Amino acid sequence: xxxxxxxxxxxxxxxxxxxxxxxxxxxxxxxxxxxxxxxxxxxxxxxxxxxxxxxxxxxxxxxxxxxxxxxxxxxxxxxxxxxxxxxxxxxxxxxxxxxxxxxxxxxxxxxxxxxxxxxxxxxxxxxxxxxxxxxxxxxxxxxxxxxxxxxxxxxxxxxxxxxxxxxxxxxxxxxxxxxxxxxxxxxxxxxxxxxxxxxxxxxxxxxxxxxxxxxxxxxxxxxxxxxxxxxxxxxxxxxxxxxxxxxxxxxxxxxxxxxxxxxxxxxxxxxxxxxxxxxxxxxxxxxx
Numbered sequence: 001x002x003x004x005x006x007x008x009x010x011x012x013x014x015x016x017x018x019x020x021x022x023x024x025x026x027x028x029x030x031x032x033x034x035x036x037x038x039x040x041x042x043x044x045x046x047x048x049x050x051x052x053x054x055x056x057x058x059x060x061x062x063x064x065x066x067x068x069x070x071x072x073x074x075x076x077x078x079x080x081x082x083x084x085x086x087x088x089x090x091x092x093x094x095x096x097x098x099x100x101x102x103x104x105x106x107x108x109x110x111x112x113x114x115x116x117x118x119x120x121x122x123x124x125x126x127x128x129x130x131x132x133x134x135x136x137x138x139x140x141x142x143x144x145x146x147x148x149x150x151x152x153x154x155x156x157x158x159x160x161x162x163x164x165x166x167x168x169x170x171x172x173x174x175x176x177x178x179x180x181x182x183x184x185x186x187x188x189x190x191x192x193x194x195x196x197x198x199x200x201x202x203x204x205x206x207x208x209x210x211x212x213x214x215x216x217x218x219x220x221x222x223x224x225x226x227x228x229x230x231x232x233x234x235x236x237x238x239x240x241x242x243x244x245x246x247x248x249x250x251x252x253x254x255x256x257x258x259x260x261x262x263x264x265x266x267x268x269x270x271x272x273x274x275x276x277x278x279x280x281x282x283x284x285x286x287x288x
Contacts, residue, residue: 011130012287013204015040019280020239024216024273025247033057034214034278037069042076043127044069045280049140049214051119051189060105060120064190067104071096072126079128086131086201093126093133094197101137101190109191119191123160123212125282127204134200136160138189141218144202145209145230156211156227161198163187175255182219182256182271206286209235213279217242220249220271235283247273 017040023032033050035058048065050057075092084092109118121138134142141160164184166177188195209230217226221242229241253267260267 011204013043013127013130013284014287015043015045015127015210015282015284016235017045017280017282018236018239019278020243021276021278022243023276026269026273027275031058032276032278033061034216034276035061035065036278036280037065038280039069039073042073043125044072044076045125045212045282046072047123047140047212047214047278047280048190049121049138049216049276049278051121051186051191056118057120060118060191063108064100064105064120064122067100068096068122068124071099072124075126076128083129086133089128089131090133090199090201093124093135094199097122097124097135097137097190097197098195101192101195105191106193110193119189121163121186121214122190125210125212125280127284130204132202132204132210134159134202136198137195138163138186139218140214141212143211143213143223143226145211145227154227154231156223156230159200159202159210163189163198176259178222178252179255179259204284206284208284210282210284211279212282214276216275216277217246217279219275220246220252220273222251222255225251235281238281239279242279243277246277 017038019036021034021036035048037046046065046069048061050061121140123136123140123142125142126133139162141158144157144159146154163186164181165187166181225245230238233241249271253264253271256267257264
């Protein structure tokens with residue numbers, strides 16, 4: 001992830017938002033444990049991925065997203081009355097997530113016998129005065145696509161940090177590291193006693209594209225494939241193409257077969273549609 005010290009310019013930015021939240025075609029659990037929130041008016045977008053097998057993942061993701069979204073809405077209202085420097089806003093959002101964890105999620109996980117190991121990942125996106133504020137915990141992420149003023153054109157650039165444990169894989173190629181990270185344990189998630197909220201901010205311009213997503217897309221689909229789909233398809237067609245590729249992976253099974261020593265057919269069965277698929281696709285437009 002590349003850190004950017006965005007300063008903004010009080011430009012009006014709104015987003016066209018497309019999203020999906022479904023269970024993969026080969027998922028064993030019937031309940032969708034992801035949760036998403038979209039508020040186009042206030043530029044608030046949040047996704048959480050409840051931890052499967054860790055108590056009630058669907059409730060963990062719902063409570064987390066609703067709490068964070070509510071407090072971001074309150075922040076939006078305060079910013080209409082008095083503006084604050086970007087670094088203050090960034091720290092304020094970080095505080096919102098820390099509060100959600102320490103005052104709500106961790107106490108539930110700690111004191112409810114029925115909800116032990118209550119947990120979820122989180123990624124949030126809030127835009128104000130031409131700056132996107134991105135925060136995450138776990139392995140749900142935000143990406144920027146092809147913004148020349150930010151990163152290399154026609155590429156997918158990660159704006160958040162990953163909390164998967166990758167011990168023993170130093171010096172691996174990107175492809176091998178990706179395979180080893182699939183189903184890897186998390187160093188932290190919302191619901192732990194102590195968390196470190198990852199934080200970033202970037203300037204936003206007209207036609208910028210952002211993707212917020214869970215590992216239901218990121219595990220079976222490579223970044224190269226995601227970038228190709230965004231590049232080649234009409235904006236409104238991208239969600240269906242991403243879901244189809246997650247359910248019918250092409251490139252990642254080749255890597256999996258190579259580094260795990262299984263057949264390509266076996267790799268496809270392991271990877272195809274095994275998780276909930278949830279993402280929000282955003283396209284920025286400047287407004288007066």
